[in-house]
Amino acid sequence: MRADRLVSLVLLLRQRGQLTATALARELGVSTRTVLRDIEALSAAGVPVYAERGRHGGFALLPGFRTELTGLNQDEAIAVLVAGAGKGELASALRKVVDALPEGHRVAAGDAAQRFLVEPETDLLSRRAVVEEVSGAAVAEVRRAVLGGRKLRIHYAATGQEPLWRTVDPIGLVTVRDRGYLLATRGGADRTYRLSRVLAAQELAEPAQRPGKVDLERVWRERCARFLADGHIVVLVRVRPERREELLGAVVAVRAEQPDADGWLRLEVAFQDSRHAGWALWQLGVDAEVLAPQSLREFLYNRAAVIVERYISS
Structure with a gap:
């Protein structure tokens, strides 16, 4: 999911202009140290991110990149392809963006992207990276229910229990350090479900019982506090x-x-x-x-x- 976060970071800078590391960390649900590492990775991959120093400083994209996403140049095309390498739906979406490039840029970007390996399963110390397996079909169904405001049935495998079907009212999705969570209510009670444990999902026709507007950051903070106190x-x-x-x-x-x-x-x-x-x-x-x-x-x-x-x- 780091590639997803890198693209989200770029889109935030495109939409809002200059942002501080603290503001980016809050938007992305990560630490400021993680944001600084992501900025460094984007710069190394050719994405034109620059830093403004001083009290009112922050990070921003060069103006041409902000206003001309469909006019990606060769270096930028390589950057987005590398960011999405092996990342399922994200990789597919980024390939569609690159498909709009002129023939010369498209071929060069495709060839160059084969020379990069992003976040392999094993590092130099031969430790296998812990990556949560998430069902793409289930997540897509969860996402539709969240955005459509409808009830959701999930086949959920809680720790140490047999998988059970549950009907919930989805509130929102949160990603923290490469882990995804569904915030929901069930029978009026707050529930938090790890996406990697959702084996299957089905959006229902019935509208979800939830407020029209939600401060997802506040809800997540409150649930974290309760979790830590338990x-x-x-x-x-x-x-x-x-x-x-x-x-x-x-x-x-x-x-x-x-x-x-x-x-x-x-x-x-x-x-x-x-x-x-x-x-x-x-x-x-x-x-x-x-x-x-x-x-x-x-x-x-x-x-x-x-x-x-x-x-x-x-």
């Missing part, structure tokens, strides 16, 4: 930037993130429970430091002390 443990941790993604792959939610003075990152994250937190942070070794809660610091200290004692005695 039996999870919140941990304040410092981590080296190169281990950040490994940490994020283990947590259930990120509440805050900011750079620390020494180049490390300071994050407030949530784990399923204390046992989960202890296991995940132990894997990071000396590349992470728990600041709170004290009980977790003591757990890691005591475990490390036992191991030191064992190896000193030998």
Whole structure:
């Protein structure tokens, strides 16, 4: 879904002009650090994004790119094809845009795009990337129900349960760190469904029971707060930037993130429970430091002390 986010970022800059990294992060549902990495990736791929410094600065596209999307040049065509490589509907949509290019640009872009591999399943350390499999047909049906304001039947596989059919009133779709969620109500109660667990979906003819307008960012923030308060443990941790993604792959939610003075990152994250937190942070070794809660610091200290004692005695 990163490719989807890159295109969304470009479209936001086209529609609204100059935006700060904070504003882009809020619109895309990611951290400002992620936005800066995306801006760097777009620039490297040839998309003309530039930064305005100063108090009223931000990021913007060169004027020609903003007003002439159908007049993509060769470098820009390569950029959009690379962004959509292997991304299903997104790749199909971007290919249609490139199809409108002059013959010379189209052939050159197609040939060049074969020379780029974006987000492969395995990195240099041979770790397989964790990618959630999402049913394209199911998501398309969910999207139609959300946009059409109709009730939706979903065949949903909750954790540790057999898949069941549920009828819900869809409110909106949220994408966070490459994971998609359906916000809905069921019998008047708030429900949040992970799209990767929606095995099938069917839009119904009956109108959904939902407000005409919705502040999706506020709804998502409120649900996140309730989720984090429901039996999870919140941990304040410092981590080296190169281990950040490994940490994020283990947590259930990120509440805050900011750079620390020494180049490390300071994050407030949530784990399923204390046992989960202890296991995940132990894997990071000396590349992470728990600041709170004290009980977790003591757990890691005591475990490390036992191991030191064992190896000193030998």
